[in-house]
Amino acid sequence: MIASEGKTQDGFPIAQVVYYQSGVGTGAMNKLDKIYQGITGVGVKNHLLSAYHFICTNYTPGDEIFLFGYSRGAYTARALGRFLTTLGVLKPEDLELFPGLFRCWLASSRGSGGVEFSNQSRWEELRGWTDCGKEEEDGDRKKGGGRGAEMGRMMPRTRVKTKPTPVKICVEGVWETVGSLGLPESWFTRCTGFNKMYQFYNTALDDKVHHAFQALALDEHRGAFNPAIWYLEPKFKDKVKLKQCWFPGFHGEVGGGVAGPLSRDHLAIEDITLAWMCDQVDGLLTFDEEASRNILGEIKEYVKWGVARENDPTGFLYNLSVAGGSLLLRTPGSYHKRLRSHKFSRPEEYTTNETMHPSIKLLIDQPGAGYFPAALDSRTALKMVTVPRWKFIDKSESGQGAVWTRPCTKSGKAAIEVKEHVIKERPNKNNFEARLLPVAVQDILYRRNLEEFDRMYQSQSSFECEESI
Structure with a gap:
């Protein structure tokens, strides 16, 4: 739907370069592999590496960055956005260092060591990683380990040649970021700690992201899919445009993950959430008119509006193998920040900017919808x-x-x-x-x-x- 070319505020043409990744658990693979990828975060790291590499090799100062994703793709978008705003965009000659930098950033974000990056204080530390990391690691080996050894193991052994370019994110638009720490949890991932390396504790937004939009599923009740709600601290309340909207439907309906074709005589929930997201970014991005008409047509009949529904995805086999048997109703308006360092702060001090979509009430009143x-x-x-x-x-x-x-x-x-x-x-x-x-x-x-x-x-x-x- 996004046009290949847009226009600046002055009317000059500007390229809109799109990079797309297929979802985790999709593509040519057997059923076992799909289930394995579906209940773990495997594949997420490669998606992050590939997306960051694409941005670094195509970025020109002044470019605007838009990140979109659904479910694990939403996690990828949010994690990528946070990494970009904390480290910046590496020059192509330094991209070989990114895997090591990424591991160190993940360790820092989950509170297990690593470097806590910031544009103000860590650039010199990045430049000196080879010598500093080696010396600290050697010294701590003699003392029996420590934080220096942990950092040394994760740091690359080559200097960063050029200072990364600091960037801000124009838009992060996501459907259903789930799991209290960014990824779905199951009995398998809890027992093995498989997803721990990918988890992020901080669901806050700051003024390095200009616009943030999230579509949320009101009917989803799988415990593994508890939503990761964004919040704004008071000092950023007027600096970031945050909107999070609740829609009728389950996780797959809201994100467009329902298998099988739906008749265009009916309006699916995924059409409503897509239209909502497009309206949020309209004017920031330029859309292809023909593609927009083909994907989001017009619905004329009131009786058929919003009744194309997915069956409840929760079943015995799912509960046993994925959700660990847990069910958890969602609670609009009562989510609060999950930062451990601020766990005693009052939730009312933080803004989540949640709304209920009118399709909820309209579907309740729909004749025969039940x-x-x-x-x-x-x-x-x-x-x-x-x-x-x-x-x-x-x-x-x-x-x-x-x-x-x-x-x-x-x-x-x-x-x-x-x-x-x-x-x-x-x-x-x-x-x-x-x-x-x-x-x-x-x-x-x-x-x-x-x-x-x-x-x-x-x-x-x-x-x-x-x-x-």
């Missing part, structure tokens, strides 16, 4: 702990939008309120989401969000007046 998300229903985990049912508060009469609310619990958990995402039509944009809406749905959402639309149109009119002056 749908209500278990995550929003009344559940009794224990006899004395009851989670109240979520309520949908429609403010259509005043045109002030809608919110999903959950009252406080008997155990003392605070009340939660998550706003409904507003689908907007903007001038000179593709408006992918709005194009998918049947007229009846457009009318419902327009009345519900009239105040927001009026504010948007007034702002647009004011901007046009200023330009004409």
Whole structure:
């Protein structure tokens, strides 16, 4: 869908270079290999190495970097983004050192030694890796080991010739980053520690990423697929554009991983999430109009909107072999940061910018759908702990939008309120989401969000007046 050429703000043509990787567990391999790759992070390292190599050999100062991914691809995008913003872009002549640098960065990010990179203080350390690492390793061997020995084992034995180019990420757009540490967990990976080397503890964003968008599956309840929610610390709240939106459906539906063709008479959840993501980056990227029409057509019938659903992927064999038998309902609005060094901080101090997509309520109201998300229903985990049912508060009469609310619990958990995402039509944009809406749905959402639309149109009119002056 991304065009090969876009335009700058001044109207000059600019190349949009796309690099695509197939997902882990796909391609020509036998069933056993697919299962093995599916329950472990194997293959992720090669994807990271290949993607970083591509960027380093194609990057020119001033280029904008966009990273997208689903599931393990989402992990790859987020890990690659963090590595790029901490180390920078190596010159091609230094790429042979990247595997060693990457191992050391992983060790640092999971708190087991290594170098904690920063643009301000570590460049000289990188230059001196050969001598410093060798001396510390030799000295610590005599003393019986230590952090120097750990660093020495991981550091490459060649100097970095040229200072890496510092970069920022324009967009990180992901569908379903899962697992509390970035990758799904199963009994196999927990027992073997197989995924530990790939895990990242820090799910924070800083101002080195300008835009971050994540689509999340409300109905997913496999414990191995607990979502890795982004958060912003207060100092970055106004510096990063973060949006995380909940959609109806399971992990595979939201990310487009459902096998088998779906009729174009029905709108699948994956179409809705793709349209949402495209709207977030429209204007930052240029889209191919013909490809966009072919992939995201128009849905005319209200009765068929949003009813192409996947069956619950959780079964006995899956629970036994992958999830370890654990089931865990998702909890919108109540996720908090997982940084160990800040585990006593108050979650309300951190921003996750979550919204509920209107497709949730529309699907609940769909005739014959028989749908209500278990995550929003009344559940009794224990006899004395009851989670109240979520309520949908429609403010259509005043045109002030809608919110999903959950009252406080008997155990003392605070009340939660998550706003409904507003689908907007903007001038000179593709408006992918709005194009998918049947007229009846457009009318419902327009009345519900009239105040927001009026504010948007007034702002647009004011901007046009200023330009004409």
